[in-house]
Amino acid sequence: MNSPTNSERPATPGRLRDLIFRGQDIYAGLAPDPTKVDMQGWGSDHGIFAYCIERLQPKLIIEVGSWKGRSAINMARAMQDFGMDGEILCIDTWLGSPEHWLADGAVEAWRSSLGIVHGYPTLYNTFLNNVVASQCQRIITPLPLPSESAFFVLQRLGVKAPIIYIDAGHEYESVSRDIALYWQLLAPDGVMILDDYITFPGVTRAATEFALREGIPLIGEPGKAVLTRNASLSITTKIIVDE
Numbered sequence: 210m211n212s213p214t215n216s217e218r219p220a221t222p223g224r225l226r227d228l229i230f231r232g233q234d235i236y237a238g239l240a241p242d243p244t245k246v247d248m249q250g251w252g253s254d255h256g257i258f259a260y261c262i263e264r265l266q267p268k269l270i271i272e273v274g275s276w277k278g279r280s281a282i283n284m285a286r287a288m289q290d291f292g293m294d295g296e297i298l299c300i301d302t303w304l305g306s307p308e309h310w311l312a313d314g315a316v317e318a319w320r321s322s323l324g325i326v327h328g329y330p331t332l333y334n335t336f337l338n339n340v341v342a343s344q345c346q347r348i349i350t351p352l353p354l355p356s357e358s359a360f361f362v363l364q365r366l367g368v369k370a371p372i373i374y375i376d377a378g379h380e381y382e383s384v385s386r387d388i389a390l391y392w393q394l395l396a397p398d399g400v401m402i403l404d405d406y407i408t409f410p411g412v413t414r415a416a417t418e419f420a421l422r423e424g425i426p427l428i429g430e431p432g433k434a435v436l437t438r439n440a441s442l443s444i445t446t447k448i449i450v451d452e
């Protein structure tokens with residue numbers, strides 16, 4: 210990243226980013242470095258995102274777990290394609306999850322993606338560069354906090370969102386807590402999308418227990434699941450996740 214771009218426009222009034230960053234332009238002075246664009250992700254282009262965005266026309270999407278930004282950028286592009294002007298709040302520590310720190314062998318790249326320098330990951334730089342290179346900085350707002358802390362910030366700000374994507378820690382305890390906390394921020398007709406249903410047993414157990422406790426349908430396939438009180442959406446998303 211070297212010279213300023215036209216991304217340095219003032220923040221748009223009424224956006225969450227103005228409340229959180231108090232008018233500071235977080236992208237000021239950033240220009241993309243094409244040699245460092247790295248869009249690796251997992252299931253980040255699934256059709257469920259564009260489907261829910263088109264149906265719900267959200268002004269705000271909350272993503273819990275963003276990594277290099279691929280899923281957020283994919284959702285931002287869907288919003289652009291549908292001519293929508295919304296915001297995607299990306300919550301992440303950008304410090305990685307246990308599976309990234311422990312990765313070796315065929316998936317050692319997950320570990321090296323953390324970009325550990327002096328014992329501390331620099332993954333956030335990859336995320337920022339990808340967002341700017343994709344020209345999605347108008348839509349994407351990062352919030353670099355642990356998911357639990359970010360929840361309390363958003364709760365205090367009275368935030369509700371029609372789409373919440375949960376893709377942070379995949380251990381049972383972590384994902385149970387994220388589902389339960391962020392469910393409180395979901396708009397009444399909204400949808401919570403869960404990543405790594407079936408593929409991570411902790412996610413499957415957490416999602417199943419939550420759905421049973423709340424008495425709501427859980428619709429999923431290996432890789433993605435949705436939780437929603439919106440009856441029409443729960444029927445139609447079945448078509449998408451079954452594709």
Ligand SMILES: C[S@@+](CC[C@H](N)C(=O)[O-])C[C@H]1O[C@@H](n2cnc3c(N)ncnc32)[C@H](O)[C@@H]1O
Binds near residue numbers: 275300356
């Ligand atoms: C599987 S990756 C997200 C992938 C991304 N959604 C995509 O599709 O490209 C999980 C991310 O969650 C973050 N994470 C894990 N536990 C977290 C926590 N408690 N709070 C905030 N972020 C967390 C990690 O830093 C990591 O970047």
